[in-house]
Amino acid sequence: MIVAKELTKRYGEITALDGVSFEARSGEILGYLGPNGAGKSTTISILTGLLAPDSGSASISGYDVAAAPVEAKARVGYVPEVPAVYETLTPEEFLGFVGRIRKLPESTIATRTPLLLDLFEIGDRARFRMGGFSKGMRQKVLLAAALLHDPEVLILDEPLSGLDAPSALLLREILRGLRDAGKTILYSSHILEVVEKIADRVVILAKGRVVAQGTVEELLRAKSGEAKRHLEDLFRERTEIADPEARARHFLAELRERRSP
């Protein structure tokens, strides 16, 4: 379970998070949405212990991330937004490192590593250095590492980034299975269609504040009593995004005008 209470974080004059509160329960996939700069990554950095909030608190499975960071971190599997890996390591070495630092028995590491690498179809590259891996392959290694210790909580920041379609479908099924097994999953993404399909509840963030949260069904019928067609409509409305079609039309018209003599 993830609990964020009144999280506030400022970077100089900029307020990245302004009293953000939400909960992700056991057996639930929580979609975490927001436009660029809304504060998603800051929230995730706080939840994973990468960043300390100015005020407020965050806890993982009942452990306060600031007061009991080791206990909290031990329960999290994390996939960062950018699949940054030590290019000198092989997937096998990387998973071995992750397993040992999480104090998994060697026998568990030995059995789960090939299982996970084969699952994501990179088993044949297990002993190749990651320097030559594509973004998608690196993402698969990170997903395998996040699942290695069978964590209670998964925090995924754009997990589909770089993945091919079969891998994306596979991941979706895995996440559903993990949810059914009682895991808590925080799924941060820009891809609204995917979140709409996979998330049980969503939190929408804009300018560092929570502007909407609830189940997808609740949120889509909240406005007028009748269900809206897509999460995208709600997202636009709540995050006060100016009509993208109009903006694109305006840009293209400008471009044509400047091209003409």
Next chain:
Amino acid sequence: MIAGFLARLGIDGTSFRLLLGLQIRRDFEGSSPSTGSADAPGPIDDSPLLVNVAHNLSMATLVAYFAYVNFEPFGFAFVQMVVLMVAVAMALVAEFGVALLDPEVHAMLAHLPIPSRTVFAARAVNALFYVAVMATSWSLPGAILSFRVHGGSLVAPLAHFVASLLAALTSAVIVVAGYGLLARLVSPRRVHDATLYAQVLFSLLLFLGFLYGPSVLPSADGFVAFSRSPNALACPPAWFAAIAAGGPARLVTIAILAPIVGALVTVWLAAGYMAWLRSGAGARRTASGERANRGAGFVTRLFRRFAVREDERPSFDFAMIQMSRERAFRLRVYPLLGFPIALAVMATSMPSAHDRTLWTMLLLYAPNLYFPAVISQLPFTSSPDASWMWRTAPISRRSDVLIGAEKAFLLRFVASLFVVVAIFAVWVWGPIAGLGNAAAAALIACIFTVLDFREVADLPFTRGGSRTFSQIEMSHVMGRVVVLAVASAAQFYLVGTAPVTLLVLLPILVATFLGLLAWQRRGGLVAGAPAHA
């Protein structure tokens, strides 16, 4: 006018100006932090140019004063030219990216509509700027003092400065040409790896030069005769000293021609390298750069099994791998291997047993002088963004991580070096004195290693940038020179005269080492306060 001139050379003026401005800004500011957070600060600026300038000025002042006190005008200029040329060469040898365009930088620029000639020109002018700044900082104290050396001549400081610029330029083109030649001789794809071996060779020659050079150079008052001898023709610093001190015309002519010829050769060699980059081979390097992993060796597995605690194993394994694979680490550390090789060469070349003994003792104790430089490089990596995996890991005891890395260092560097050194010592002194002194020296190196790890404030291979050796605290090195000289002399005398003292000495050293390890494990010798990483 400049834009027109550049256009005639096929260089896009706007792109040239932008690229050069960007590179010079990076030189001054260092790379900006790419990772970091409130509780785990990002990388420090890596060797900004102004820090280097300040350091060069202080060193140059010492060298200039030493030369002023000890030598007549030609010797005064000669000594400074030697130091300047070596300093420039060392700086460029360690910085492949400054000397030649790095394939990774090329990959970032290649898709932009910038002619490759423009990229090369910007790179070359940036390198020239870097060299000019180095030359200026190194020559300033000498130029000021040359006013007095030459009896108040106003031309002397200018001549000293011009000579320094030409010397630095020549040194730089020799290094760049060396890189270009390397890229032609070996497969360009392997140029980075070949660079490592070239650097070890270069540092070996450099150390040999430092150790052996003074014995072949003329005495303090013999420099004038030296400048007129044929030997001076083969000694580049003498060419430039001739400009600064009004030496023979033939040396002055060579000094003026050397950078021009060197630059032409460099452009020719570098052009081949650029053509290789343009061909796309540089981009393919990444895709084909995957290599199958070789598992840990028998000794490593044995050491890991019996000497590394479970909590220390993640960082032990990680550091063992990174120390042999991390390119930035290897580039800065491997050249230091030239030092023990040079000492061994010196020891074997000595005719008398007394001198062989002296050089072998130096070989045994010198690691304590350069290991701090190696240890100071441990936190740095070329993949700092990947350090999130440390910072999100449930690490309860920071000391476990550092001790794991420390044990990897002890095995990778201390143990492997002292095995070779012990064999050498046995050859020089026989089995008892050889093994005894080598064992004692190895244990002392282990003790200093534990103490040096106090200074490692960051987790291994987690920070961007690097520390140049000039920025390393020299107090550690200088302080221990005296201690080591006295201790090694006493130890050698005791072991040589009464081998039985080994029975007392070795257990004391072992106990000290284990005691320090235990103290460290309790957090007593660990830099930085945080309980978790």
